[in-house]
Structures are given as C-alpha cells and as structure tokens.
Amino acid sequence: MNIQQLRTLIAIHDHRSFADAAEALFLTPAAVSQQMRNLEEDLQVPLFDRATRPPRLNAHGAHIVEQARDVLERFNALADLARSPGEIAxxxxxxxxxxxxxxxxxxxxxxxxxxxxxxxxxxxxxxxxxxxxxxxxxxxxxxxxxxxxxxxxxxxxxxxTTEPLVVVAPKSVRERGWKNVLTARPFLRLNRKSGVGALIDVTIRQSGVNVTEAMELDSSESIVGLVMAGLGVGVVPSRRLRGENLDKLRTIPFGTPPVRRxxxxxxxxxxxxxxxxxxxxxxxxxxxxxx
Amino acid sequence: MNIQQLRTLIAIHDHRSFADAAEALFLTPAAVSQQMRNLEEDLQVPLFDRATRPPRLNAHGAHIVEQARDVLERFNALADLARSPGEIAxxxxxxxxxxxxxxxxxxxxxxxxxxxxxxxxxxxxxxxxxxxxxxxxxxxxxxxxxxxxxxxxxxxxxxxTTEPLVVVAPKSVRERGWKNVLTARPFLRLNRKSGVGALIDVTIRQSGVNVTEAMELDSSESIVGLVMAGLGVGVVPSRRLRGENLDKLRTIPFGTPPVRRxxxxxxxxxxxxxxxxxxxxxxxxxxxxxx
DNA sequence: ATATTATATTAAGTTTATCTTAATTTAAGG
DNA sequence: CCTTAAATTAAGATAAACTTAATATAATAT
Known part of the structure; x- marks a missing residue:
C-alpha cells in the first residue's frame, strides 16, 4: 500500500467513477484500474463490488476511504512543512x-x-x-x-561586547599610576587559564612591571574580597565592582592604553x-x- | 516524498548511522544515501549536515523526523485495518x-x-x-x-417464517367447509399486487371455487372490518385477528391443505x-x- | 429482443523509479 | 602519516508504474 494508491481510492469515491478519477489525477483509466487491483492484491481483501458499472466501493472499501482521508491530509501537511522550514525549530x-x-x-x-x-x-x-x-x-x-x-x-x-579592566587596591594605597599600585602590595593573580586572567598576565609582562605574586585565584569575586580585607592588589573586570562598597577601594584603569576584555x-x-x-x-x- | 523515504529518515535518526539504518531496512547503504538525496532534492531543503561522519540531521531534519513518526504510525495502522476488516461496518x-x-x-x-x-x-x-x-x-x-x-x-x-391464512366470516354464516363459506357471501378480495393477495388468488383459482367478488381492498385490516360489519367474507393472515373480538367472527383454515404464507x-x-x-x-x- | 455506448479490464510494451554493485571519497581515529 | 569504516557516486540491473490498444461488459436506447 502506498500514498498514491490511497489518493486514487479517495478520488474514485469522490467522483464515483474510475474514468473521472483518472482524469482528475492526470492518469489513464487503465492505470487507475491496475492501481486498485494492486492495492486489493497487496491487502488481500476486496475493496470494490465490481458487478456494476462503475464498480462500487463495498462496505469495507468505503470505511477505508474515510480513514485514508485523515492519513493523506497529515502526509500532505508534513510535505508542506518539510518544503518550507519557515519556522525555526x-x-x-x-x-x-x-x-x-x-x-x-x-x-x-x-x-x-x-x-x-x-x-x-x-x-x-x-x-x-x-x-x-x-x-x-x-x-x-x-x-x-x-x-x-x-x-x-x-x-x-x-x-x-567589550568591558574595561581595572586595578583594585585598598584605600590606604597612595601610589600614583597603575604600575606603582600593582607593585605597592602583594599581587592577587586571576587564574591564567581564563581568558581574562591570561589577558592580565600578558599585559603585565609586556609593561615590564615586576609584581610580587601572593596567590592565584579562580574568580574575580575572591580577588575583590581579599583586596577589601587589605591583603593585596589585583585586576578585575570593572563590572565585578557593581554593588561593592567603593568607599573602601581605589580603582585605577589597567594598562596603557586602558585594556578592555x-x-x-x-x-x-x-x-x-x-x-x-x-x-x-x-x-x-x-x-x-x-x- | 513517499512513505518509504520517511521510514528511512526515521531509521537514520534512530540508528544514528546510514549503514545501520540500511541494515535494519534490508537495503544497501547506497540505497539509503540515494533515498535521502532524492528526498532533499524533492523538498528542495537540506535535511542533513554532511560535514561529519555519519551525517547529522540538521535542526529542520530532526523536526521533520518527529512529525514523520506520527504520519507513519497512522499509515501503518490504516494498512493493518485495511488488511483485516474484522469489524463489520x-x-x-x-x-x-x-x-x-x-x-x-x-x-x-x-x-x-x-x-x-x-x-x-x-x-x-x-x-x-x-x-x-x-x-x-x-x-x-x-x-x-x-x-x-x-x-x-x-x-x-x-x-x-410462515403464517397461516384463515377465512373470516360473520358469525351468522353457517355453511360448512371453507369453499362453502367463501361462496355464501360476497368475497372481499385482498389486492393481488401484494404477495398474500396473489397467494389467496392462486389458491382460489386452483380450488375451482367461484367466488362473487364484492370489492378489492389493500389491507387485511379493512377486510376484517367489513366482515365484522356483515358485508362479506374474506381471507387474511391469522396474525391479523389478534386483539379482535372473535365472538363476532367465524374463522376457518383456508385451503386444502391449509395455506401458510x-x-x-x-x-x-x-x-x-x-x-x-x-x-x-x-x-x-x-x-x-x-x- | 437487439444494438449502441461508455467505461472498466486485460495484455503487452514503454517509461520511470528504485535498487544493487563496484569504485571512489572522506571523516575519524590510531 | 596511515588505516579503517562508512558515505557517496556512477553505472547497470530490476521492479514498479504507467500508456496504448484490444476486449469485455453493464447500462441504456430502440
């Protein structure tokens, strides 16, 4: 059984004539006759009462036609959907x-x-x-x-998008310029495996500044916390300072010219x-x- | 697009491999590959990302697979129903x-x-x-x-089924035997176009009785009514007398041997x-x- | 009852679709 | 880099589906 045969079966029912169905489907009557023969043979059940002209769908055949309409509609809808994938999914x-x-x-x-x-x-x-x-x-x-x-x-x-990096230090650090601030206290390094950490490292090396590393940390939050506790200085994305109590911190643009990640x-x-x-x-x- | 192509598309998704899908469908890999090519060409949209081995269904292809399952299930259910028309409709x-x-x-x-x-x-x-x-x-x-x-x-x-016919006459008719009763009074004939009317007619002719026809009526009820009014005699199916007041009527089996319709x-x-x-x-x- | 007509069926040939085989390409892994 | 497994492609083989032409037949007209 295939979709084309179902299409033909429905057309015969609707037109009540093999010849008219053939015309509607752009086929010859012989093709229609053979399709129905093939379908009956495949299914091993008669679908038509052929003692009249035109043949009449028997009770079973008429029942299959009704069920076939639904299947064919869904098949056609899928073909339409497949052809125009308009909606992103x-x-x-x-x-x-x-x-x-x-x-x-x-x-x-x-x-x-x-x-x-x-x-x-x-x-x-x-x-x-x-x-x-x-x-x-x-x-x-x-x-x-x-x-x-x-x-x-x-x-x-x-x-x-881009985002500026800043040097953060306790308020008590008075040195001028980012290089002096970084060398004034122990350096809290952001893990170089992260893109920001690596960017900071490269910038520092290229500037010729010799920082005294205290420890390496995985997150900007940790660095900000330690700086506020007075344990050192660091570099973080400026966005990380939002919500922090800036009265306790100094912030200076990092790099010449200022570096943005x-x-x-x-x-x-x-x-x-x-x-x-x-x-x-x-x-x-x-x-x-x-x- | 046809059902076999949908079947193949789903098998590829389920097996994640053209070769395994081919095996499951008892085809060669080349057939699977060509089917998918033909399907994409028919629909005019790509269904696979072929930069990997095995090719991966793209977003659109994966979406079509999900829709295709429903269509295929319904098609298969219809084929099963068509093959075994068990339920009478x-x-x-x-x-x-x-x-x-x-x-x-x-x-x-x-x-x-x-x-x-x-x-x-x-x-x-x-x-x-x-x-x-x-x-x-x-x-x-x-x-x-x-x-x-x-x-x-x-x-x-x-x-x-069968049903006896009876001669009905007013109680005042005293003659013995159905033939004598029928000739004793005018005959109320049941329309010969009905099977019973014709049966009665044939039986009377074959018996050699010469009835005097009064009128021809279409229903047994009319005949019974006229008989009760004393206007003649007639022959009706015995079932017709149910509920009638039999004290006013004589009933005699009709025919030799008694005729049943x-x-x-x-x-x-x-x-x-x-x-x-x-x-x-x-x-x-x-x-x-x-x- | 016979003749006519339109349509379905059947046989045979043609065309199209789908498969297989064999060679080639290519992604993936060692 | 080499090897392997699997997908692709081209060509040939097979199967399916169609058309054409002849035949059969139900339905209708006379």
Missing part, C-alpha cells in the same frame, strides 16, 4: 566560558525564545579550550569566550557554521546596535 | 414488502445493531416487484417479501450477494432456530 547549544557576565547574552536568549517559541536553547559552561574543541567537533553550535585568542583558520571570531562568539569557519548560531548572533547584534 | 439496506408484520425482523435488526455498533441499518418499504428490481440493481442488499414468487435464476430465496429474504444469486445481507440472514436464523 531545533536545539541551539551554546558554550559559555566560565565567568562571562555580560547581560547581553541572557537578553539575547530571552528574545530568541520569544521570537522562535519552538527553538530549544541550551547553555553549557566550560573552559575556553574545551569549548573551542567542542565547537570544532560540532557538539556546540558556537561558544562565548573572551580574548585573547590565537587566530585559527577554521574558526570565526564574532565580536559581541572582549567577549566574542566563535563559530566554525568555511561554511561549516550552524544556522542556529547565526540566528543567535543576529539577535546579539540587534541588541548591541552593532557596537 | 457500513450500511445495510433492506427492503420490506408492505404489510409484513412478523416480529422477527425488528428483533433481528435490534440484535444486529447491538452486535455491530458501527453498522448502519436502513429499512425501505415498497411493493414486492419494485423491491425485487432494486435488489437486482444492487440498490438494496436484500428484501423481505412474501410468496408466491416466481423462481428466478438470479435471485436466491431464503425462508424466514411465507416470509422470505431474497438476495442476489451467483455470488452476487451482499455480505451484509448474509449477516442479517444469519441473525434471523439464530432467532428462529432455523424453523
């Missing part, structure tokens, strides 16, 4: 490097959900290098990470990118106005 | 000659309805000759009529009969115990 999987705090991302994801209700969205956190490999392996549609990033020919880097979306290059990631990026751009 | 149309009063028929129809809830039943009354022609033209599945009936090679006569079901012969009529007849037999 599926699962977008985005990796996010640990510590990315930009409010842009949640806003973009919210807007995506609203615009494409059938789109499933998943955010998976991880370390930058892991995320990059997972994008390559197509396990992720894209990943949000921070620079620095070694340019790779198979990856595309799409800028999303960039949040970027990486995707596969060379037409290997995921359609869903492209949609996500468009959403981000519309929120930032392209800045 | 459809419309049984039975003709009934005017005046058939046997309680068997309503009882049989009631039992049929109970046994086959999806069976539609229609009873259409008419004159015997009309009904016979309509059975021939397959407009009726069968017809209930009374004998006599001229045997016809294309019609099958299935006996259902038969109610029969006629159907087309030579394997032209309707399945539904056969079911109806079986029901009648089970109610009569075959008598």
């Amino acid at each position: 599926g699962t977008l999987i985005i990796g996010s490097a640990t510590g990315i705090t930009s409010s842009l991302v949640p806003r973009a994801l919210g807007a995506l959900r609203e615009r494409h209700p059938r789109l499933q969205i998943r955010i998976e956190e991880g370390l930058t290098n892991d995320l990059i490999n997972r994008v390559r392996r197509r396990e992720l549609d894209g990943a949000l990470i921070t620079e620095p990033l070694i340019p790779e020919p198979d990856l595309q880097v799409l800028p999303i 960039k949040v970027v979306l990486i995707e596969r290059n060379n037409n290997q990118g995921s359609d869903l990631a492209a949609i996500f990026y468009q959403e981000l751009l519309s929120l930032t106005g392209g800045d | 459809g419309t049984l149309i039975i003709g009934s000659a005017t005046g058939i009063t046997s309680s068997l028929v309503p009882r049989a129809l009631g039992a049929l309805r109970e046994r086959h809830p999806r069976l539609q039943i229609r009873i259409e009354e008419g004159l015997t000759n009309d009904l016979i022609n309509r059975v021939r033209r397959r407009e009726l599945d069968g017809a209930l009529i009374t004998e006599p009936l001229i045997p016809e090679p294309d019609l099958q006569v299935l006996p259902i 038969k109610v029969v079901l006629i159907e087309r012969n030579n394997n032209q009969g309707s399945d539904l009529a056969a079911i109806f007849y079986q029901e009648l037999l089970s109610l009569t115990g075959g008598d």
